[in-house]
Amino acid sequence: MDLLTGFGLAAAAFAAGAINAVAGGGSLVSFPALLAAGYPSKAANVTNTIALWPGYVGGSIGYRGELRRQRGRVIALAAPCIAGSLAGSAILLLTPESAFDAIVPFLILFACAVIAFQGPLARLARTAHPPPGGEARVTVPLLAAVFVLAIYGAYFGGGLGIIMLATLAILLPDDLQHSNALKGLLSAVINFAAVAYFALFGPVAWGAVLVMAAGALAGGYLGAGLARRLGQRWLRIAVITYGVAAALVLLAR
Numbered sequence: 681m682d683l684l685t686g687f688g689l690a691a692a693a694f695a696a697g698a699i700n701a702v703a704g705g706g707s708l709v710s711f712p713a714l715l716a717a718g719y720p721s722k723a724a725n726v727t728n729t730i731a732l733w734p735g736y737v738g739g740s741i742g743y744r745g746e747l748r749r750q751r752g753r754v755i756a757l758a759a760p761c762i763a764g765s766l767a768g769s770a771i772l773l774l775t776p777e778s779a780f781d782a783i784v785p786f787l788i789l790f791a792c793a794v795i796a797f798q799g800p801l802a803r804l805a806r807t808a809h810p811p812p813g814g815e816a817r818v819t820v821p822l823l824a825a826v827f828v829l830a831i832y833g834a835y836f837g838g839g840l841g842i843i844m845l846a847t848l849a850i851l852l853p854d855d856l857q858h859s860n861a862l863k864g865l866l867s868a869v870i871n872f873a874a875v876a877y878f879a880l881f882g883p884v885a886w887g888a889v890l891v892m893a894a895g896a897l898a899g900g901y902l903g904a905g906l907a908r909r910l911g912q913r914w915l916r917i918a919v920i921t922y923g924v925a926a927a928l929v930l931l932a933r
Contacts, residue, residue: 681717681887681888681891685717685718686887686891688713688716688717689710689713689714689717689888689891689892689895690891690892690894690895691895692709692710692713692714692892692895693710693713693731693732693891693892693893693894693895693896693899694895694896694898694899694902695709695710695899696709696710696732696895696896696899697732697895697896697897697898697899697900697901698899698900698902699899699919700732700841700896700900705791705795705838705839705842705916705919705923706732706896706899706919707728707732707791707837707838708788708791708792708795708838708919708922708923708926709919709922709923710728710731710732710892710896711724711725711728711788711838712788712922712923712926714727714728714885714888715926715930717888719885719888720777720883721777721780721781721784722772722773722775722777722780722882722883723882723883723884723885724885725772725780725784725836726772726874726878726882726883726884727884727885727888727889727892728892729834729837729871729874729875729878730875730878730879730884730889730893731888731889731892731893731896732871732892732893732896733868733871733872733875734893734896734897737868746857746858746860746861746862747861747862747865749858750858750861750862752818753818753852753862754862754865754866756818756823757818757822757823757826757862757866758869760823760824760826760827760830761826761827761830761866761869761870761873762830762869762870762873763827763830764826764827764828764829764830764831764833764834764870765830765831765833765834765869765870765871765872765873765874765877766834766873766874766877767830767831767834768830768831768832768833768834768835768874769834769835769873769874769877769878769881769882770877771831771835772834772835772836773878773881773882781930784836784927784930785927785928785930785931786927787836787838788838788923788924788926788927788930789923789924789927790838790839791836791838791839791923792838792919792920792923792924792927794838794839794842794843795839795842795916795919795920795923796916796920817852818852819851819852821851822847822848822851822852825847825851826844826847826866829843829844829847829870830870830873833867833870833871833874834870834871834873834874834877837870837871837874838923840867840870841863841864841867844863844866844867845859845860845863848862848863
């Protein structure tokens with residue numbers, strides 16, 4: 681990796697960390713940057729997953745107060761998170777490179793669509809309330825939904841947090857901050873299982889991981905202020921525009 685490529689990947693990871701801290705969707709910046717740097721699509725995907733994982737851990741630490749009363753939920757949902765993540769990781773590595781190349785533009789466009797509808801999904805989460813007479817409990821439909829989301833999260837993962845929050849709002853209604861905390865921790869568990877699997881069996885570009893992990897951590901800490909000043913609406917527009925442009929370039933290839 682030359683100096684210019686390293687700087688570009690660090691800058692993309694910095695932007696991804698800042699975007700994830702404010703609105704979500706940072707992987708739509710960092711993943712195309714890896715493709716532009718010349719990494720094959722599967723290697724870029726697993727490298728991106730590992731490089732951005734520390735940000736999920738940091739968010740969960742920040743929400744530790746809201747997670748204390750949800751230990752039962754976390755324990756119940758950890759199993760489908762891990763099982764789905766390992767399944768998604770295995771499916772990704774078993775997918776032929778040519779097939780994944782063909783799928784990637786559509787995965788990016790799907791993630792862009794999720795981000796575009798982030799506002800309505802967030803309003804759904806805000807209006808959800810616990811059922812009368814007690815706290816909502818983990819149900820079989822929720823376990824199944826989390827398992828499917830974990831497969832997607834390990835396979836690609838763009839927009840995972842947004843979809844996860846909406847799913848929790850529908851199937852496990854609670855205070856928004858508690859739902860957001862649970863969403864963040866479940867995303868961290870999903871990505872941890874994927875990181876472990878990819879580290880053992882995946883085509884990881886470890887040099888890029890080191891550069892991008894540092895950039896993502898700095899972006900989450902320092903760049904969030906810049907992203908907030910831009911505003912979530914314009915930030916989403918910028919991420920969607922970038923993602924759609926990257927998808928169109930990949931389709932043209």
